[in-house]
Amino acid sequence: MRDMDNSLAEELYSESLQLSKLHLGHSSTANGFSEANVQAGDGSLWGDSDEELDKLSDLDREWQRRHDQFHTIGYRDGLIAGKEASAQEGFNIGFKQSVFAGCNWGLARGVTSALACLPDTLREKLIETQEKRDKFRGLCDSVNSLSTIDALKLFHDDIMSKKVVEQSEPVEAGVSAGGLQEQSSTSGSLGKYTAELQSLLHESPKIKIRFFHQEVSTPDVC
16 A cells, blocks of 8 residues: 555656656746847847957957048048149249249340340440440349349239239229239339330330230120
8 A cells, every 4th residue: 555655656746847847948948048039139249259259359440440540541631632732723823923024024134134245346236325235234233133032022022012002992094904004013123124124125126025914804894
């Protein structure tokens, strides 16, 4: 009788133990699946290995390094391009303002120096009177006494004076824009040498010299 009770108890406990293990296994599997889903949905890297984390860290550092490198290169290239554009624009403006004055100044120095180097007999044939020859000599001494730096300073003064004239009140109705431009180009401290040479050459028709004149642009009339 006792053996039957022990056998029955063993069977009952065995079934209860199996059911308990089955329940625990099912719960563990369900919890593991839930955690995996949470990790996948969250996008976290808790499940990744140390090697994968090191690779991602290296990629981040490389990306930051390249970003800083190309950002610096782009910034430097932008500055260089801006400087070149500004320098080119300034050169264009300066060339337009100075080319005619510079060429005429060179003519004044070259012509007077060439006449001063001629033999007296040839110079007398080109310039009729001694008074005119003395004027050419005096002009030659004046233009050659000025250095290039001095000529640049005089030209700068001419530019500033011209700006003052342009910003002043409108001129009288009888003065045309071309006359104002011609007056401003010859009345300056540097332009007066060219004007003096032109006057002397006008009195010496045997000497043929062509000067450079800047064309004056007038606004279109509608």
